[in-house]
Amino acid sequence: MLISRRAVLGGGAAAGIAAGLLPMPGLSHLAFAAGGADRGLLLIVHIRGGWDGLNFISPASDPDFMAARVAELRVLDDGPTPGVALPNGPDPKIDFRLHPAAKPLAELYQDSHLAFIHAAGLTNATRSHFVAMDMLDRGIADNGAVASTPTGWLTRYLKVTGARGGAAATSVSGSVAGEFAGWPSALAVPSLDGGFGPPGGPQATQVLRRLYGAAPGDIGAGGRDALAAMAEIDGKLPRDAQQKPIAYQPDHDVNYDPAADFGRPLKTVAQLMKMDLGLEVATVDVGGWDTHENQAGRFQDRVGRLANGLAAFWNDTSRYHDRMTVVVLSEFGRRLRSNKSGGTDHGRGGVMAVLGGQVAGGRFYGNWPGLAPDRLDEGVDLAVTTDYRRVLTEVLERHSPDRPPTGVFGSYTYPGPLGIIRRAA
């Protein structure tokens, strides 16, 4: 099911072309204003492909777990590369271990900045990437409501809380995340390396401004928004004497390189934050987690990138910690039993992670359902005991205490905060 960021305004993209989407031709959706800093920054990290939460944080001593999976797809509590023991796990009888490649995250956990929610996710019985992501984007858990829910949950949050526009909502990616569906001014900025201006110099800019000035539909609006955003963002990039953009220098000499393809977008998020463009909500993707075969090596590599990236981002943004929250989530966890390809198939319950200066970290939230056969979802998977929206609601409340984000998740009944976010003293 495809949804458009722009079409919801005019009842369909094709209709929009004919009718002229914008009530005021010539104006961009974008109105840039510095600020938004007081509202803080919310960063959503999508783990794309189905994140094997059980291989990321294993119930290492659980005999049901050990019986179901080959050792290569478990975090072990002994041997040459044991996992990091995490105190304050969700079940005191079980030794929960973090993947050894995630050591940088263990430090953030020990420093109480990072919290985990295990057995979290989507309560709907889907094992489809695309159905699950569509529900996650919309903040729903009902496949039947996908078609009738044209907006993303971040769009509804931005509407409720009255975001200022401009670069408030940015996907650090080639395209805009589904959570921003129905938010026409959401930006897609994959990188600022080499600048972010329009091609062709001042003449091309003049021509494009005129060509798109009154152009109808999503293309006209998209062109105007792109020109406005490029002017604003490119204009704020620091430049050398020859007017060339100066390469971004992270604070504290932080090195994003160990995070490879995940480091680049995170570095760009940090860069955008520090440019004072009014960034309030950002999304990044990290792919490669659909590990149906040869999982052990791939997963270790991906976990290393994830952990190194988040740690680098945290260290680079120390000035912002008290008003910044990072939420890590995926469309589903993976099958408890490994397959004969040395991988795992699509499953259900997974892990969520919340990182931030106001996070009461160093512990898990939510209940551990166990992995005994009668505790499994449909007899095969870790059950979901914490609806992903419970975690998101608590985080959103922290980011907009003055205008509570009620209604963002529609008919979802919020059972109240888990306590992930520390209360103001």
Add this chain to the structure above:
Amino acid sequence: MAATPPPDAHPAQRAIDPATAFMVLSRVGYGPRPGDVEALMRQGYPAWLEAQLKAPVADVPEVRERLAALRLHIRYGANPAWPALDEMRPLAYLDKPIDTVWAVADGGAPMDGQERRRPMLEVSVATVLRAVYSPWGLRETMTQFWHDHFNVDAYSASQIAAALPSYDREVIRPNALGNFRTFLEAVATSAAMQFYLSNRTSRAGAANENYARELFELHTLGRDAYLNDKYDRWRQVPGALKGQPVGYIDQDVYEAARAFTGWTVADGAGIDGHTKLPRTGQFAYVDVWHDGYQKRVLATEFDAFQPARADGRKVLDLLAAHPATARFVVTKLVRRYVSDEPPERLVAAASAVWLAHRQAPDQIAQVMRVILTSPEFLASRGAKLRRPLALVAGFVRATGQEFTPNETLVNEIANAGQRLFGYPTPNGMPDDRALLITTNGMRRRWTLVLAVAENAWGTGAFDAAKVMPATQGGPVPTAQAAAAQWLARTQGFADTAMVEALVGGLGWPADQPLTPPGHPDLNKRLARIAAFAAMAPGFQSC
């Protein structure tokens, strides 16, 4: 649009107007070259379309010659195992059988990564070249449609990169207008798909579900037929007890995964202590890896221990014949060729043809005939966004400039949102304009056209004397005249407001010759005006 009843006279039989002809050429193929609109109108749309539907699979001589003349840069540094290299090299893999290409997938053979990616690069560049120079636009756009539908990410593994020439040549292209059931088995037995969805390593005992799941959800029945959140058991699915379930649940996926165990690729894997598969990249079936016991898929019983590959074939039979498959695939075709909001009447009509002709060798061509002669299609001008490949190809075809695609261009098309043969998830590049109309997307789209016009990436020079014969020897055009001419060439007509907008931004006098006669800047100025015409809103869709 869905509510519009079809008019009495068959619209495709009526004379076609130039604006519709322009749309047809831009949508069915990659856009009109100078003279194409007039030629289509002379030939008549029905005859033109019949020729497109029966287009040969083989490249026309011009494409063959251009592919043979093409040289692609390859450059890498020295390594203890290989010397440094810096050369322009002809294409080597496009017509080679997979066992020849497979050498680049051998992880044990030392070579630079660029050598491993080379087969993929060759197919990518050939795809751009064919989009520009093939007269059989429908076969080219259908080829891309099916590459999206049966997506593999050739960037994700060197085996998939090595398999890509044969996947494109033997699986996708010959079946693009053929029979879906035949097509499905060609895909299922391709090394590209076997690797990409990891069925290659699936074994009896705990089958790998990856291929089976995406076969159901993405290749055939579609997500609307996935009913796992409604029914726990196969018997509960409506129609199941009559052997005709309306959809599927996870139990069907699990069983189908068992049916495909043993379908693999000859990649050198050991079968037992004594026997190994050869390393040819060809399809192989290994019976000892197959789960032979009885199965039930889509409420149909499979007896135990059927002949080799019979289980998998039976799954493909059930899926190809299912009405949900007709609706799912036809809806995608209508979305691609007609409208982002597929009209229900047309989907129903084309689905009926799909099902009625499911044994026909030209089943897909028959469906396309229904779609492309429908009143909905003929009235859909401007309804579809040009994707980045279509943007580049459409611009080059409109100008008629000399053009040679290269790796930089392929990468820039990817930066604009269309990484050919490299969409990272198995659904393939979605046909969703919102993913392309973004800050980044618009910036990259404008860059694509301007850089090609200005030859910034070495794809060929814009030669005004060749592409605008009127300027040769004649008076130098004014900015106004050049803008009007290029807007008409790229969009089929020149809207006066757009001409004024373009000219107004140039900063050059509108009614003066662009340069003195014979001035060296004339070509540059004309190239820029041509590019601006194609950067305009009217060229973004067709």
